[in-house]
Amino acid sequence: MKLKLNEAISSPNDLHGLISELRDYAKWYGQNAIKKQVHAKHITHEQPELSPAAKAILQDWASEHPVSRASLDELIQSLEKHLKGAPIMTVTLAAPATTGIKKQLTAWCRDNIAPGVLVRFEFNRNLLGGMVVRYGSHIYDWSVRRQILDGRNKFPEVLRNA
Amino acid sequence: MNIFLVIFLLVDVLLIGIFAPMAIRHAQAHFWHKKQEGSGGTKHGAVQNGHLPPSVREHLLEEAQRNFQHVLDSSAKELQQDLAATTLEIHKLVEKMGTEAVASELENYRTRLAELQKKTEEDMAGMRETIAAQQEELKAKVAADIQAEKARLLTQIDTRLGDAVTSFLLDAMQYEVDLGAQGPYLTKLLEAHKDEFKKEVGDETKVE
Numbered sequence: 551m552k553l554k555l556n557e558a559i560s561s562p563n564d565l566h567g568l569i570s571e572l573r574d575y576a577k578w579y580g581q582n583a584i585k586k587q588v589h590a591k592h593i594t595h596e597q598p599e600l601s602p603a604a605k606a607i608l609q610d611w612a613s614e615h616p617v618s619r620a621s622l623d624e625l626i627q628s629l630e631k632h633l634k635g636a637p638i639m640t641v642t643l644a645a646p647a648t649t650g651i652k653k654q655l656t657a658w659c660r661d662n663i664a665p666g667v668l669v670r671f672e673f674n675r676n677l678l679g680g681m682v683v684r685y686g687s688h689i690y691d692w693s694v695r696r697q698i699l700d701g702r703n704k705f706p707e708v709l710r711n712a
Numbered sequence: 713m714n715i716f717l718v719i720f721l722l723v724d725v726l727l728i729g730i731f732a733p734m735a736i737r738h739a740q741a742h743f744w745h746k747k748q749e750g751s752g753g754t755k756h757g758a759v760q761n762g763h764l765p766p767s768v769r770e771h772l773l774e775e776a777q778r779n780f781q782h783v784l785d786s787s788a789k790e791l792q793q794d795l796a797a798t799t800l801e802i803h804k805l806v807e808k809m810g811t812e813a814v815a816s817e818l819e820n821y822r823t824r825l826a827e828l829q830k831k832t833e834e835d836m837a838g839m840r841e842t843i844a845a846q847q848e849e850l851k852a853k854v855a856a857d858i859q860a861e862k863a864r865l866l867t868q869i870d871t872r873l874g875d876a877v878t879s880f881l882l883d884a885m886q887y888e889v890d891l892g893a894q895g896p897y898l899t900k901l902l903e904a905h906k907d908e909f910k911k912e913v914g915d916e917t918k919v920e
Contacts, residue, residue: 637913643894654895658902663909678882681898686912692901698881702874709873 553628553666554610558603558649560656561670562633568607569629574598575608576622583619632666639663640670640684644693647671715809723798730791737783 559568578598600608607625608617615621639659643651656669674682679694764772902909 639909643898651895651898655898655902658899659909662902662906664913667913679894681901683902685909688908688912690905695882698878702878703870704874705877706870706873709877 553607553632555632555660555666556603556606557653557657557660558601559607560652560668562636562638562668563670564603565629565633565636565668568601568604569626569633571598571600571604572608572622572626572629575600575604576619576626579617579622580619633668636666636668637664637685638668638670640672642672642674642677642682642684644673644675644677644679644681646673715805719802719805723802726794726798730787730794734787741780 555565559565575598582597611617611621611625615624641647641655647655652669652671659667659669677693677695678698680692680697682693683690
Protein backbone atom coordinates (compact mmCIF):
# COMPACT_ATOMS: atom_id res chain seq x y z
CA MET A 551 0.00 0.00 0.00
CA LYS A 552 1.11 3.47 -0.79
CA LEU A 553 1.05 5.77 2.21
CA LYS A 554 -0.96 8.95 1.91
CA LEU A 555 0.18 11.50 4.43
CA ASN A 556 -2.22 14.00 5.88
CA GLU A 557 -1.53 17.70 5.15
CA ALA A 558 -1.02 18.19 8.87
CA ILE A 559 2.09 15.99 8.62
CA SER A 560 4.18 18.27 6.52
CA SER A 561 7.71 18.22 7.91
CA PRO A 562 10.12 15.46 8.99
CA ASN A 563 9.53 16.53 12.61
CA ASP A 564 5.81 16.07 12.17
CA LEU A 565 6.46 12.61 10.75
CA HIS A 566 8.76 11.84 13.68
CA GLY A 567 5.99 12.83 16.02
CA LEU A 568 3.49 10.68 14.14
CA ILE A 569 5.81 7.67 14.27
CA SER A 570 6.32 8.21 17.96
CA GLU A 571 2.58 8.41 18.49
CA LEU A 572 2.03 5.23 16.51
CA ARG A 573 4.78 3.43 18.41
CA ASP A 574 3.06 4.30 21.68
CA TYR A 575 -0.22 3.21 20.21
CA ALA A 576 1.26 -0.03 18.88
CA LYS A 577 2.83 -0.73 22.24
CA TRP A 578 -0.42 -0.08 24.02
CA TYR A 579 -2.28 -2.11 21.41
CA GLY A 580 0.08 -5.09 21.85
CA GLN A 581 -0.10 -5.00 25.62
CA ASN A 582 -3.83 -4.63 25.52
CA ALA A 583 -4.17 -7.57 23.13
CA ILE A 584 -2.10 -9.81 25.44
CA LYS A 585 -4.16 -8.82 28.46
CA LYS A 586 -7.30 -9.62 26.53
CA GLN A 587 -5.90 -13.01 25.61
CA VAL A 588 -5.06 -13.82 29.21
CA HIS A 589 -8.31 -12.24 30.46
CA ALA A 590 -6.53 -9.97 32.77
CA LYS A 591 -8.87 -8.25 35.14
CA HIS A 592 -6.98 -5.13 35.69
CA ILE A 593 -6.31 -3.10 32.61
CA THR A 594 -4.43 -0.20 34.01
CA HIS A 595 -3.11 1.35 30.76
CA GLU A 596 -5.43 3.71 29.00
CA GLN A 597 -5.43 4.15 25.24
CA PRO A 598 -2.98 6.88 24.26
CA GLU A 599 -4.44 10.05 22.86
CA LEU A 600 -4.00 10.14 19.09
CA SER A 601 -3.84 13.23 16.98
CA PRO A 602 -6.29 13.65 14.09
CA ALA A 603 -3.48 12.98 11.63
CA ALA A 604 -2.57 9.72 13.41
CA LYS A 605 -6.17 8.70 13.52
CA ALA A 606 -6.55 9.41 9.82
CA ILE A 607 -3.54 7.36 8.83
CA LEU A 608 -4.62 4.50 11.11
CA GLN A 609 -8.02 4.51 9.51
CA ASP A 610 -6.50 4.43 6.06
CA TRP A 611 -4.20 1.62 7.08
CA ALA A 612 -6.96 -0.35 8.78
CA SER A 613 -9.11 -0.21 5.65
CA GLU A 614 -6.66 -2.49 3.88
CA HIS A 615 -4.84 -4.24 6.71
CA PRO A 616 -6.30 -6.03 9.73
CA VAL A 617 -5.24 -4.11 12.82
CA SER A 618 -2.67 -6.06 14.77
CA ARG A 619 0.61 -5.43 16.46
CA ALA A 620 2.41 -6.81 13.45
CA SER A 621 0.51 -4.66 10.99
CA LEU A 622 1.06 -1.59 13.18
CA ASP A 623 4.76 -2.35 13.25
CA GLU A 624 4.67 -2.70 9.50
CA LEU A 625 3.01 0.73 9.28
CA ILE A 626 5.65 2.23 11.51
CA GLN A 627 8.41 0.65 9.42
CA SER A 628 6.83 2.01 6.27
CA LEU A 629 6.71 5.45 7.79
CA GLU A 630 10.34 5.25 8.94
CA LYS A 631 11.37 4.12 5.48
CA HIS A 632 9.44 6.98 4.00
CA LEU A 633 11.11 9.40 6.41
CA LYS A 634 14.53 8.25 5.26
CA GLY A 635 13.83 8.40 1.56
CA ALA A 636 11.26 11.14 1.11
CA PRO A 637 12.16 14.31 -0.74
CA ILE A 638 12.39 17.25 1.64
CA MET A 639 11.65 20.82 0.74
CA THR A 640 12.49 23.70 3.07
CA VAL A 641 10.32 26.80 2.92
CA THR A 642 11.43 29.92 4.79
CA LEU A 643 8.76 32.55 5.39
CA ALA A 644 8.88 36.04 6.86
CA ALA A 645 6.88 34.92 9.90
CA PRO A 646 6.10 31.61 11.61
CA ALA A 647 3.88 29.66 9.26
CA THR A 648 0.28 29.36 10.29
CA THR A 649 -1.47 26.02 10.10
CA GLY A 650 -3.49 27.20 7.17
CA ILE A 651 -0.43 28.25 5.19
CA LYS A 652 1.32 25.02 6.09
CA LYS A 653 -1.59 22.90 4.90
CA GLN A 654 -2.04 24.96 1.80
CA LEU A 655 1.57 24.77 0.69
CA THR A 656 2.03 21.13 1.70
CA ALA A 657 -1.09 20.13 -0.18
CA TRP A 658 0.07 21.98 -3.25
CA CYS A 659 3.49 20.32 -3.09
CA ARG A 660 2.04 16.84 -2.70
CA ASP A 661 -0.42 17.40 -5.51
CA ASN A 662 2.02 18.92 -7.95
CA ILE A 663 5.54 17.79 -7.11
CA ALA A 664 5.54 14.44 -5.34
CA PRO A 665 2.85 12.76 -3.17
CA GLY A 666 5.24 11.95 -0.35
CA VAL A 667 7.21 15.17 -0.23
CA LEU A 668 7.94 16.58 3.23
CA VAL A 669 7.95 20.33 3.71
CA ARG A 670 9.99 21.89 6.49
CA PHE A 671 8.91 25.39 7.50
CA GLU A 672 11.24 28.03 8.90
CA PHE A 673 10.98 31.77 9.30
CA ASN A 674 13.20 34.83 8.97
CA ARG A 675 11.82 38.33 9.59
CA ASN A 676 14.39 39.92 7.31
CA LEU A 677 12.66 38.43 4.29
CA LEU A 678 9.77 40.92 4.79
CA GLY A 679 7.48 38.76 2.68
CA GLY A 680 7.43 36.07 0.02
CA MET A 681 9.50 32.98 0.69
CA VAL A 682 12.79 31.23 0.11
CA VAL A 683 12.51 27.63 -1.08
CA ARG A 684 15.42 25.24 -0.75
CA TYR A 685 14.99 21.99 -2.56
CA GLY A 686 17.79 19.60 -3.35
CA SER A 687 20.74 21.65 -4.48
CA HIS A 688 18.66 24.68 -5.49
CA ILE A 689 17.63 27.76 -3.56
CA TYR A 690 14.84 29.89 -4.93
CA ASP A 691 14.73 33.31 -3.30
CA TRP A 692 11.31 34.82 -3.91
CA SER A 693 11.40 37.06 -0.89
CA VAL A 694 10.27 40.68 -0.91
CA ARG A 695 13.69 41.67 0.40
CA ARG A 696 15.34 40.12 -2.63
CA GLN A 697 12.93 41.88 -4.96
CA ILE A 698 13.63 45.22 -3.30
CA LEU A 699 17.38 44.66 -3.44
CA ASP A 700 17.22 43.56 -7.06
CA GLY A 701 15.14 46.59 -7.96
CA ARG A 702 17.20 49.20 -6.16
CA ASN A 703 18.59 50.46 -9.47
CA LYS A 704 15.09 51.13 -10.72
CA PHE A 705 14.14 53.46 -7.88
CA PRO A 706 15.99 56.52 -9.23
CA GLU A 707 14.41 56.02 -12.63
CA VAL A 708 10.97 55.69 -11.08
CA LEU A 709 11.55 58.81 -9.01
CA ARG A 710 12.71 60.70 -12.07
CA ASN A 711 9.60 59.67 -13.99
CA ALA A 712 7.31 60.56 -11.11
CA MET B 713 92.45 94.92 -53.31
CA ASN B 714 93.41 93.95 -56.80
CA ILE B 715 91.51 96.89 -58.18
CA PHE B 716 93.34 99.32 -55.85
CA LEU B 717 96.63 97.77 -56.85
CA VAL B 718 95.82 98.15 -60.51
CA ILE B 719 94.80 101.77 -59.99
CA PHE B 720 97.95 102.43 -58.08
CA LEU B 721 100.05 100.91 -60.82
CA LEU B 722 98.21 102.90 -63.45
CA VAL B 723 98.84 106.09 -61.53
CA ASP B 724 102.49 105.13 -61.26
CA VAL B 725 102.72 104.46 -64.95
CA LEU B 726 101.04 107.79 -65.67
CA LEU B 727 103.44 109.65 -63.43
CA ILE B 728 106.36 107.82 -64.96
CA GLY B 729 105.02 108.70 -68.41
CA ILE B 730 104.86 112.36 -67.39
CA PHE B 731 108.18 112.64 -65.64
CA ALA B 732 110.21 110.42 -67.97
CA PRO B 733 109.96 112.74 -71.08
CA MET B 734 110.66 115.74 -68.90
CA ALA B 735 113.76 114.12 -67.52
CA ILE B 736 114.91 113.02 -70.95
CA ARG B 737 114.31 116.49 -72.32
CA HIS B 738 116.24 118.12 -69.51
CA ALA B 739 119.02 115.63 -69.86
CA GLN B 740 119.26 116.24 -73.59
CA ALA B 741 119.25 119.99 -73.09
CA HIS B 742 121.86 119.75 -70.43
CA PHE B 743 124.22 117.47 -72.29
CA TRP B 744 123.69 119.16 -75.65
CA HIS B 745 124.40 122.61 -74.19
CA LYS B 746 127.49 121.34 -72.40
CA LYS B 747 128.71 119.75 -75.57
CA GLN B 748 128.14 122.95 -77.52
CA GLU B 749 129.89 124.86 -74.83
CA GLY B 750 132.80 122.39 -74.89
CA SER B 751 133.14 122.39 -78.68
CA GLY B 752 132.72 126.17 -78.87
CA GLY B 753 135.32 126.57 -76.17
CA THR B 754 137.77 124.64 -78.22
CA LYS B 755 136.82 125.93 -81.65
CA HIS B 756 134.69 129.09 -81.36
CA GLY B 757 135.12 130.15 -77.68
CA ALA B 758 137.35 132.90 -78.53
CA VAL B 759 135.14 133.89 -81.39
CA GLN B 760 131.95 133.87 -79.36
CA ASN B 761 133.49 135.52 -76.47
CA GLY B 762 134.83 137.91 -78.94
CA HIS B 763 131.71 138.28 -81.19
CA LEU B 764 128.63 138.17 -78.87
CA PRO B 765 128.19 141.22 -76.88
CA PRO B 766 127.11 140.79 -73.26
CA SER B 767 123.69 142.25 -73.86
CA VAL B 768 122.98 139.65 -76.53
CA ARG B 769 124.26 136.96 -74.40
CA GLU B 770 122.18 138.21 -71.55
CA HIS B 771 119.20 138.45 -73.82
CA LEU B 772 119.71 134.93 -75.03
CA LEU B 773 120.11 133.72 -71.54
CA GLU B 774 116.95 135.41 -70.45
CA GLU B 775 115.11 134.01 -73.42
CA ALA B 776 116.36 130.55 -72.66
CA GLN B 777 115.29 130.98 -69.08
CA ARG B 778 111.89 132.08 -70.22
CA ASN B 779 111.59 129.16 -72.56
CA PHE B 780 112.65 126.80 -69.84
CA GLN B 781 110.28 128.45 -67.41
CA HIS B 782 107.53 128.20 -69.98
CA VAL B 783 108.19 124.53 -70.60
CA LEU B 784 108.38 123.92 -66.91
CA ASP B 785 105.13 125.78 -66.30
CA SER B 786 103.34 124.05 -69.11
CA SER B 787 104.63 120.69 -67.92
CA ALA B 788 103.55 121.46 -64.38
CA LYS B 789 100.20 122.59 -65.66
CA GLU B 790 99.74 119.42 -67.66
CA LEU B 791 100.82 117.38 -64.72
CA GLN B 792 98.40 119.22 -62.53
CA GLN B 793 95.59 118.67 -65.01
CA ASP B 794 96.45 115.01 -65.38
CA LEU B 795 96.64 114.67 -61.65
CA ALA B 796 93.25 116.31 -61.22
CA ALA B 797 91.76 114.10 -63.92
CA THR B 798 93.31 111.03 -62.38
CA THR B 799 92.10 112.04 -58.96
CA LEU B 800 88.65 112.57 -60.32
CA GLU B 801 88.73 109.24 -62.08
CA ILE B 802 90.01 107.48 -59.01
CA HIS B 803 87.35 109.19 -56.95
CA LYS B 804 84.69 108.05 -59.40
CA LEU B 805 86.08 104.56 -59.47
CA VAL B 806 86.24 104.37 -55.70
CA GLU B 807 82.73 105.75 -55.46
CA LYS B 808 81.49 103.27 -58.05
CA MET B 809 83.23 100.39 -56.35
CA GLY B 810 81.88 101.44 -53.00
CA THR B 811 78.39 101.75 -54.38
CA GLU B 812 78.64 98.34 -56.02
CA ALA B 813 80.02 96.75 -52.86
CA VAL B 814 77.35 98.34 -50.72
CA ALA B 815 74.66 97.32 -53.21
CA SER B 816 75.98 93.76 -53.34
CA GLU B 817 76.14 93.49 -49.56
CA LEU B 818 72.72 95.05 -49.28
CA GLU B 819 71.34 92.56 -51.79
CA ASN B 820 72.91 89.68 -49.88
CA TYR B 821 71.52 91.04 -46.67
CA ARG B 822 68.06 91.35 -48.19
CA THR B 823 68.23 87.83 -49.61
CA ARG B 824 69.28 86.35 -46.30
CA LEU B 825 66.71 88.41 -44.51
CA ALA B 826 64.00 87.12 -46.87
CA GLU B 827 65.19 83.55 -46.37
CA LEU B 828 65.13 83.97 -42.61
CA GLN B 829 61.71 85.55 -42.76
CA LYS B 830 60.41 82.70 -44.91
CA LYS B 831 61.89 80.09 -42.64
CA THR B 832 60.49 81.85 -39.57
CA GLU B 833 57.04 82.00 -41.17
CA GLU B 834 57.21 78.28 -41.96
CA ASP B 835 58.25 77.50 -38.41
CA MET B 836 55.49 79.70 -37.05
CA ALA B 837 52.93 78.01 -39.30
CA GLY B 838 54.09 74.59 -38.09
CA MET B 839 53.90 75.75 -34.49
CA ARG B 840 50.43 77.18 -35.05
CA GLU B 841 49.26 73.86 -36.51
CA THR B 842 50.77 71.93 -33.63
CA ILE B 843 49.21 74.27 -31.07
CA ALA B 844 45.82 74.03 -32.80
CA ALA B 845 46.01 70.22 -32.86
CA GLN B 846 47.00 70.13 -29.20
CA GLN B 847 44.18 72.51 -28.34
CA GLU B 848 41.67 70.29 -30.14
CA GLU B 849 43.04 67.18 -28.44
CA LEU B 850 42.92 68.90 -25.06
CA LYS B 851 39.36 70.06 -25.66
CA ALA B 852 38.26 66.54 -26.60
CA LYS B 853 39.99 65.05 -23.58
CA VAL B 854 38.49 67.60 -21.21
CA ALA B 855 35.03 67.04 -22.70
CA ALA B 856 35.42 63.26 -22.32
CA ASP B 857 36.63 63.67 -18.74
CA ILE B 858 33.72 65.93 -17.89
CA GLN B 859 31.28 63.47 -19.46
CA ALA B 860 32.80 60.54 -17.59
CA GLU B 861 32.75 62.45 -14.31
CA LYS B 862 29.15 63.44 -14.93
CA ALA B 863 28.18 59.82 -15.64
CA ARG B 864 30.06 58.66 -12.55
CA LEU B 865 28.34 61.22 -10.35
CA LEU B 866 24.94 60.33 -11.78
CA THR B 867 25.61 56.65 -11.17
CA GLN B 868 26.75 57.44 -7.65
CA ILE B 869 23.64 59.51 -6.99
CA ASP B 870 21.43 56.76 -8.41
CA THR B 871 23.18 54.12 -6.33
CA ARG B 872 22.89 56.14 -3.14
CA LEU B 873 19.29 57.01 -3.88
CA GLY B 874 18.54 53.33 -4.54
CA ASP B 875 20.27 52.36 -1.32
CA ALA B 876 18.37 54.99 0.63
CA VAL B 877 15.00 53.94 -0.77
CA THR B 878 15.83 50.27 -0.26
CA SER B 879 16.92 50.90 3.30
CA PHE B 880 13.78 52.90 3.96
CA LEU B 881 11.56 50.17 2.53
CA LEU B 882 13.35 47.42 4.42
CA ASP B 883 13.07 49.34 7.68
CA ALA B 884 9.46 50.30 7.06
CA MET B 885 8.27 46.82 6.13
CA GLN B 886 10.21 44.78 8.64
CA TYR B 887 7.42 44.41 11.19
CA GLU B 888 4.45 44.45 8.88
CA VAL B 889 4.32 40.86 7.72
CA ASP B 890 0.91 39.32 7.09
CA LEU B 891 1.28 35.75 5.94
CA GLY B 892 -2.44 35.20 5.71
CA ALA B 893 -2.68 37.52 2.75
CA GLN B 894 0.31 35.93 1.09
CA GLY B 895 -1.12 32.42 0.67
CA PRO B 896 -2.32 32.83 -2.93
CA TYR B 897 0.84 34.72 -3.82
CA LEU B 898 3.05 31.92 -2.44
CA THR B 899 1.06 29.28 -4.27
CA LYS B 900 1.37 31.32 -7.43
CA LEU B 901 5.14 31.45 -7.03
CA LEU B 902 5.32 27.68 -6.60
CA GLU B 903 3.01 27.20 -9.55
CA ALA B 904 5.29 29.30 -11.73
CA HIS B 905 8.22 26.96 -10.97
CA LYS B 906 6.37 23.67 -10.83
CA ASP B 907 8.27 22.19 -13.76
CA GLU B 908 11.63 22.90 -12.16
CA PHE B 909 10.59 21.13 -8.96
CA LYS B 910 9.30 18.16 -10.90
CA LYS B 911 12.53 17.95 -12.82
CA GLU B 912 14.46 18.02 -9.55
CA VAL B 913 12.35 15.18 -8.16
CA GLY B 914 12.93 13.22 -11.34
CA ASP B 915 16.68 13.73 -11.10
CA GLU B 916 16.74 12.62 -7.47
CA THR B 917 14.70 9.53 -8.29
CA LYS B 918 17.14 8.63 -11.05
CA VAL B 919 20.08 8.99 -8.71
CA GLU B 920 18.46 6.81 -6.10
